[in-house]
Amino acid sequence: MRDPYSVLGVAKNASEGDIKKAFRKLAKKHHPDQNKDDPAAQQQFAEVNQAYEIVGDKDKRAQFDRGEIDAEGKQRFQSKGFEGFSGFEDFGTGNGAQGFRSNGGSGGFDDILNDIFGGFGGRSGSRPGAGAGFGGGGARTKAPPKTKGKNVDIVARVSLEDIVNSGKTQVTLPSGKTVNVTLPKGLEEGEKIRLKGQGHPGDNGGPAGDVMVEVRIKPHKLFEVKGSDLHLDLPLTLYEAVLGAKVRTPTLSGAVNLTIPPNTSSGKAMRLKGKGLPTKNGGHGDLLVKPQIIMAPHADNELDTLMKAWKEITPYRARGPEFD
Numbered sequence: 636m637r638d639p640y641s642v643l644g645v646a647k648n649a650s651e652g653d654i655k656k657a658f659r660k661l662a663k664k665h666h667p668d669q670n671k672d673d674p675a676a677q678q679q680f681a682e683v684n685q686a687y688e689i690v691g692d693k694d695k696r697a698q699f700d701r702g703e704i705d706a707e708g709k710q711r712f713q714s715k716g717f718e719g720f721s722g723f724e725d726f727g728t729g730n731g732a733q734g735f736r737s738n739g740g741s742g743g744f745d746d747i748l749n750d751i752f753g754g755f756g757g758r759s760g761s762r763p764g765a766g767a768g769f770g771g772g773g774a775r776t777k778a779p780p781k782t783k784g785k786n787v788d789i790v791a792r793v794s795l796e797d798i799v800n801s802g803k804t805q806v807t808l809p810s811g812k813t814v815n816v817t818l819p820k821g822l823e824e825g826e827k828i829r830l831k832g833q834g835h836p837g838d839n840g841g842p843a844g845d846v847m848v849e850v851r852i853k854p855h856k857l858f859e860v861k862g863s864d865l866h867l868d869l870p871l872t873l874y875e876a877v878l879g880a881k882v883r884t885p886t887l888s889g890a891v892n893l894t895i896p897p898n899t900s901s902g903k904a905m906r907l908k909g910k911g912l913p914t915k916n917g918g919h920g921d922l923l924v925k926p927q928i929i930m931a932p933h934a935d936n937e938l939d940t941l942m943k944a945w946k947e948i949t950p951y952r953a954r955g956p957e958f959d
Contacts, residue, residue, distance in 0.1 A: 637706065639687070639689045639699070640686075640690060642686035643658060643683070643686050643687065644661075645690075658691060685707065686706070688708060689708060695708060779838070779839040781839050781840050781841035782841045783842050784842070785835045786844040786847055787808075787809050787844065788847050789806055789807075789848050789849070791850050792851045792852075793818065793851070795852065795860070795887055798818055798852070798912055798913065799887040802817060802913070803815045804816055809833075809834065809835060814833075820913045820916075821863065821912075821914050821915030822852075822912075824860075825851070827849050828850065829845050832845065833845065858922075864920040864923060865911045865920065865921075866922075867924050868925050869893070871899065871901075872928075873931070876901075876928045877897065879897035879898075880894075880895045882895055886910045893905065899926050902926070904924060906924075907921060907922040909921065910922035
């Protein structure tokens, strides 16, 4: 076993914080789970662990600096007769050289590994290469870590009718199961809904991943979405626009009779309150109806004569000065 200070790359007078920082960096770098294609990673990781077992523990570090224990934590034999064999009393209890140990005074060894790898460590001898000492019964193998399953991304295309009426949409999970997903109030294009635990299964008993449902709103043949409001172009005949009328107008919750006032111009929006999409505060946006005057599909001599006379008698400007 090399000098633990050399293994961790720190000076002998390094602070506890610097030692801990060096250990964290090397443990993460050499962890076997991060280096599955490197057969030497486990040995390097074991060496880093053993070094921190010595200099990461305040008492052991002092013993090592005084030459009382070696780099593996073993008692050094003294030259005073059999006094040097006092360390043998530890052999039967496994307190001699026992690989990687989790000591209460080690400065949080397992806590550091837990912090780095999220669940690694936690029990004495649970790390790679851990042994049971001279009387512990051989090496132990680290249990495979529990790994969360991968998330799954799904795109759900929802209709405006789904948003307003049912408030739900159906999605098919990776398992093949179809479920109803509740759409949040005030849903926006591209918003994501998380279905916890519905993704790919985890490894070694780890939790399943999540399903991330990205919502896309289907284009509608009549309505245009702008925030929580809907916009509708309403075709009108010339006489409906001139004389006024009641026109059957579609909404997502059913058609209504919309009153068109006399002398209505194209493009001047009329607002139907509460006929838009749900909002985050529990209300609804509005439906803005824009009249679009549609001329007859064929020429009409009488209309031509009327318009020529009207032009002479009642001329008016349809465009502002900005068009001049």
